[in-house]
Amino acid sequence: MSGEVRVRFAPSPTGLPHIGNIRTALFNWLFARHHGGKFIVRVEDTDQARLVPGSIEAMLEGLRWLNIDWDEGPVVGGNSGPYYQSERLHIYHDLAERLVSQGNAYRCYCSQKPPSQDTQEQRDRRVSASAECKCRDLSQEDIVKLSVDQKSNVVRFAMPKEGVTRVKDLIRGEVEWRNETLNDFIILKSDGFPTYHLAVVADDHLMEISHVMRAEEWLPSTPRHLQLFEALGYEPPQFAHLPMIMGSDRAKLSKRHGATAIGEFKDNGILPEALINFMVLLGWALDDKTDLVSTQTVIENFTLNRITKSSAIFDQEKLLWMNGMYVRELTPVELAKRMTPFLERDLPKDLLPVDQQYLQRIAPLLQERIKSLEESAYITEYFFKADEKFDTSTIIQKGMDRDSTLSALKAALDGLSATDDYRHQNLEEMLNATGEKLELSRRQFLGVLRTAATGRSVSPPLFEMLEVLGKDRTVSRMKNAVERFSAAS
């Protein structure tokens, strides 16, 4: 391959940015960065009917969140703009006109039938959309007559009726189609907008795209694009069709498969770096044993021959595991920072705002206990709440009774009130001695204290936790526990 690598990501603003689209963007970006080329974002807004306001903003927001930067496109501009196809209509009109005059395209006057009225059965049976259209063979006379009383028409590309069209796909190898199996697709719609086929070919050429990397669902339309490039006298770019991402039922991923929009991952507490790593592994692998891999390493090693051919199923479980791995790699300060928005969202409002200093001391204790930031509020709640109002019966540990539990609480309260040294080593030494004196196992004694301090049977290691909680909170909770436990008899 000669010349600069220029790849593009071409989303259409028809809804929330999907994980499949983002993965395509990611692979294009990785490819560009690997080759020191350019990554371009181009908005394919040629379908006015399906346009959903805000989708491009969400798309760009998703890319930014993932740290996928683009060299040309919306916001940043570039020398090949505009990067919205709706602003390039004149280009497509000129090209369509040229194709018609060259004899590579023709106006079609057939009445349109909204596809939505077709039953699935009809669509399955349809030989080809243009099968009944005879406009290709209209005489000049007929055309003149038709164009006066028929105000709207479309332009169809005249596919060669013989021969084959071949592509040397960089991932799949040689693929070929007999031209007779391809129909005369529409290139210009009656609303004056081009279809995807015309626009993509025109822009990939004008923007000097060197490699088209897109999802496999586009493979069947590649011969059309190739024929268009040919008719226009353009040299086609290289093609690489990426495997698709499927839902757990092996069907094309969609909303009903759970979180699929990029924003949902963010809301669900997934770290962008974890999502990147996970998406990379959906169709690419560094070697036979690496799962956790930095973006930098991926960029250095990102070559097309390591891309898988078969589609992949999105495994939420593995993503969550991977996210946990990334959570553990954060510094306490960073973790605290990332948890904050979730605490602000999910913690009872009266506990806000959270004390950042305090949070930073809490963070290390949960770091290896959470898989997603979404768990932030639940897992830290007792650090912020005042005295816990748990069911006092849960405080009694296995093998203990009310009396032994109460004396354990009292003994602990005495010790915890008497000392000011709340370093965990000291607490451990002191409380272990107390527990031994009471002839309780660590499991029992510390279990009682854990419940008294948190109201829960599960928590980070007790001593470290009490150290972070500090004397005031600890003593207050122990007192509270003693009182409530005594009263509940």
Added chain:
RNA sequence: GGGGCGUUCGUCUAGCGGCCCAGGACACCGCCCUCUCAAGGCGGAGAUCAGGGGUUCAAAUCCCCUACGCCCUACCA
């Protein structure tokens, strides 16, 4: 119906003719560690490499056929 692509443990994958009676990871099970929960360590179960034919001294790897899955077959991208 037509066209195209794909098919290695449940899932993501390694493998590009001998190193593979197939390696890693998630999930699962067990043990160890241990104040609970995690994390970590160790081990286990799990794939007749979709099936059948070839080619070859040798095939998951090359070729052919079949099956299945998926995608496309719109004035959607």
